[in-house]
Amino acid sequence: MGLKTDARRAVKLAKNIIASRRSQRALAAALAERAPLEAGRYRIGVYFADGKVNLYQLRQWYRPLAELAKTHPVVVLSRASGAALALLDESPVPVAYVRRVADLEQLIHDQQLQLILYVNQNAKNFQMMRYGRRWHVFINHGESDKMYMTTNQFKAYDYALIAGDAARARLSKVLWDYDFDKRAIPIGRPQADHYEDGRELPYPDDGREVVLYAPTWEGDRAAAAYGSIASHGVALVTALLASGRHRVIYRPHPRSGVLDHEYEAANRTIIAAIGAANQADPTAMHVYDDGRELGWQLAAADIAVVDISAMVYDRLATGKPLLITRPVATEAEIDTNGYLSACEWLVAEPEPAERAGAAMLARIDEVAHDREALERLGHWVERYFGDTSPGAATARFHAAIDHLMAEWHRFAAEHVDDGLIDEHDVEGERAEAGADESAHG
Numbered sequence: 326m327g328l329k330t331d332a333r334r335a336v337k338l339a340k341n342i343i344a345s346r347r348s349q350r351a352l353a354a355a356l357a358e359r360a361p362l363e364a365g366r367y368r369i370g371v372y373f374a375d376g377k378v379n380l381y382q383l384r385q386w387y388r389p390l391a392e393l394a395k396t397h398p399v400v401v402l403s404r405a406s407g408a409a410l411a412l413l414d415e416s417p418v419p420v421a422y423v424r425r426v427a428d429l430e431q432l433i434h435d436q437q438l439q440l441i442l443y444v445n446q447n448a449k450n451f452q453m454m455r456y457g458r459r460w461h462v463f464i465n466h467g468e469s470d471k472m473y474m475t476t477n478q479f480k481a482y483d484y485a486l487i488a489g490d491a492a493r494a495r496l497s498k499v500l501w502d503y504d505f506d507k508r509a510i511p512i513g514r515p516q517a518d519h520y521e522d523g524r525e526l527p528y529p530d531d532g533r534e535v536v537l538y539a540p541t542w543e544g545d546r547a548a549a550a551y552g553s554i555a556s557h558g559v560a561l562v563t564a565l566l567a568s569g570r571h572r573v574i575y576r577p578h579p580r581s582g583v584l585d586h587e588y589e590a591a592n593r594t595i596i597a598a599i600g601a602a603n604q605a606d607p608t609a610m611h612v613y614d615d616g617r618e619l620g621w622q623l624a625a626a627d628i629a630v631v632d633i634s635a636m637v638y639d640r641l642a643t644g645k646p647l648l649i650t651r652p653v654a655t656e657a658e659i660d661t662n663g664y665l666s667a668c669e670w671l672v673a674e675p676e677p678a679e680r681a682g683a684a685m686l687a688r689i690d691e692v693a694h695d696r697e698a699l700e701r702l703g704h705w706v707e708r709y710f711g712d713t714s715p716g717a718a719t720a721r722f723h724a725a726i727d728h729l730m731a732e733w734h735r736f737a738a739e740h741v742d743d744g745l746i747d748e749h750d751v752e753g754e755r756a757e758a759g760a761d762e763s764a765h766g
Contacts, residue, residue, distance in 0.1 A: 344407070345406060345407070348406045348407045348410050349406045351410055352409055352410045352422065355410060355414075356413075356422060362400065362419060362421060362432075362435070362436070364436070365435070365436065365437060366398050366436065367398045367399065367400040367419075367436045367437075367438060368397055368398055368436075368437060368438065368439045368440065368730070369393070369398065369399045369438070369439070369440045369442065369726070370399075370400055370402050370432075370436070370438045370440070370441045370442070371383070371386070371390065371399060371400070371401045371402065371418075371442045371443075371444070372402045372443050372450065373401060373403050373404070373408060373412075373444065373445075374405065374447040374448075374449035374452075374453075375404075375405060375408060375445060375447055376405045376407050376408050377405070377407035377408045377410075378579065378580060379408075379445065380408055380411055380412070381579055381619075382444045382445050382466035382467075383401070383412075383466070384415075384617055384619070385467070385619055385639075386444060386464070386466075386516070387415075387417050388417070388516065388519035388522075388620075389515040389516060389518075389519070389719065389722060390417065390418050391417035391418060392515075392719060392723075393722070393723065393726060394417075394418050396723065397730065399418045400418060400420070400421055400436065401416055401418060401419070401421070402421050402423050402429070402432065402441075402453070403420055403421070403422055403423065404423060404424055404449055405424070406422070406424065409422040415617060426452060429453065430748060433456060433748065438459055439459050439460065439730060440460050440462055440726065440729055440730065440733070441453060441454075441460070441461050442462050442463075442464050443461065443462065443463050443464065443482065444464060444465060444466045445465075445466055446473075446476065446478050451481075454481065454482075456748055457746075458737075458740075458746075459733070460483045460484060460729050460732070460733060461481075461482045461484075462482060462483065462484045462486060462729065463478075463479060463482040463484070463485040463486070464485075464486045465486075465487075466635065467634075467635025467636075467638065467639065468487075468488040468491075468492060468514065468638040468639075468709060468710075469633070469634060469635045469637060469638050470491075470495065470660035470663045470664065470665055474492070474495060475495055475496060475498070475499045475500075477499065477500065479496060479500060479503070480500060480503060482508075483508070484507075484508050484509075484510060484729060485508060485509050485510070486510050486511075486512050486722070486725055487509050487510065487512070488511065488512070488514055488638070488709055489511045489709050489710050489711045490511070490708055490709070490711070491663050491664070491705075491708050491709045492509075492511070493505055493509055494663075495660070495662070495663065496509065511711065511721070512718060512721040512722045512725050513642075513710045513711050513712065513713065513717060513718030513721055513722075514638070514639070514642040514713075514718050515718040515719045515721075515722040516620065516639070516642075517620075517623075517639075517642040517643065517710075517713065518715060518716055518717075518718055518719045519620055520620040520621060520623050520624035520642075520643065521621070521624045522620065522621065524621055526621070526625055527610070527612055528572060528610040528612065529610070531608070533570060533572040533609075534570060534571050534572070534627045534628070534693065535572045535574060535625060535626045535627045535628075536565055536571050536572070536573055536574070536627070536630060536689060537574045537576065537622050537623065537626035537629040537630065537631075537640075538558070538561065538562060538565075538573060538574070538576070538629075538630045538631075539574075539576040539577070539578075539622070539629065539630070539631045539632075539636045539640075540552055540553045540554050540558055540577055540578065540581070540631070540632045540650070541553075541578045541631075541632040541633070541634035541636065542577075542578040542579075542581045542582070542583065542588075543555075543582070543583075543584055543585040543588040544657075545584060547654055547656035548657060548658045549657070549658070550652060550654035550657045551633040551634060551650075551652050551657055552578070552581070552632055553632050553650035553652070553673070554577060554581060554582075554588055554591045554592050554595065555585070555591040556650075556652075556673045557650050557671065557673040557685065558591055558592075559591050559594050559595060559598075560673070560678045560679075560682035560685065561630065561671075561682060561685045561686075562575065562595045562598060562599070563598060563678070564679075564682030564685060564686040565686065565689075566598060566599065566602040566609075566611065572609065572611055572612075573599060573611040573612065574611075574612045574614055574622050574625075574626060575596070575599055575611070575612065575613050576614040576615070576619075577592055577595075577615075578634070579615070596613050599611045599613045600613070619639070623639055623640050623643055624643055624645075626645070627645070627646065627693060628645070628647070628648065628689060628692065628693040629645070629646070629647050629648070630648045630649075630671055630689065631647070631648075631650070632649070632650050632652075633649060633650075633652065633657075633659065633665065637649060637664070637668075641664065641702070641705060641706055641709060641710070642710050642713060644699075644702060644703060644706045644713065646692055646693050646695075646698070646699060646702070647668070647669065647692075647702065648669050648670070648671040648688065648692055649665065649668045649669065649670055649671065650670075650671045650673070651670045651671065651672045651673070653673055663708075664705045664708070667701060667705070669692045671688055672688075673685070
């Protein structure tokens, strides 16, 4: 078993090296075709040190950032070649490729970045956070009650833009001596203002009830094993496809199956079943969705089935019927202080697949048409996001940015006589040189 594991790892490493070199060549060609960024133009940088696989964390900010850029010029700072190549193709705001610390410092020299926004907790964030005289702001890539949302890493940033009262209450239990009134700024969910973007849906309005099933990945430890594809997914989707009354939108997490072969196999089974159902009945028009855009699915579905993840709260922001899959792993940590204490659960009963699927289908029908459940949901929408009327969250997001920009100018005026400081990161360059030598040695 150990030899097989080592062999798989060696093959994966070799493939990653080949893919990295290929993307480096493609990126060099793409950058050569573009004019350099205009010096001194950008005031807001969005720092993204992850690879392409985690671009979903940044993609959900595309539309709010594009709207913000109409007022404050925004540039994305990408540290990985694969992600940078994709961003050059799809980002609605300009992109700078800053693989090395030296590249980062050159960008800082060329642009007067006043705010740096972070969508995740990548360890390389600290290579950017060493630079003072600017605000480092954590904006996250979603709202949820997962343990990720209560990390003490929030303290590393000057400010954090949070969703609302629930986020503040959650954080207040773990962040000691943290000035919430100053450093935690509630903005709601500005992405929700762009869910309904006027696009034509990929299916007709023919009376079928549309069910969004958007599971998360299997997780990298037992405490975070929230994924339901292997436990709920196959039986659930099979029952929905067979009902003749439902249309399925299946949107799995892009990392589904990266660690668990059983989970990967279940994901493939669902995708194949959707294809077979559409072939058998072309009018069914079920959707396997692996696209870049997230929003229309959340708004269009009559009911959503999601795992414990940010998708719970992305859907919650719509105020429409919602079911959460109950993790089968007893070790999975569930925060019972927030919405999950009163949500509508979907349980995978230990029954034959056909009976389990029928039970879950009945539960979906029950919640989709339960007026009292919808009223309870409204309470939690307010608790998590505040005012969700169209445009309200966007206005709060822009007001938060304007406030931080004003604060930057206030402090800049106070320190106008401080003179220049040396921001050259010698240690960072040495660390990179050592990493490159190890990688190629």
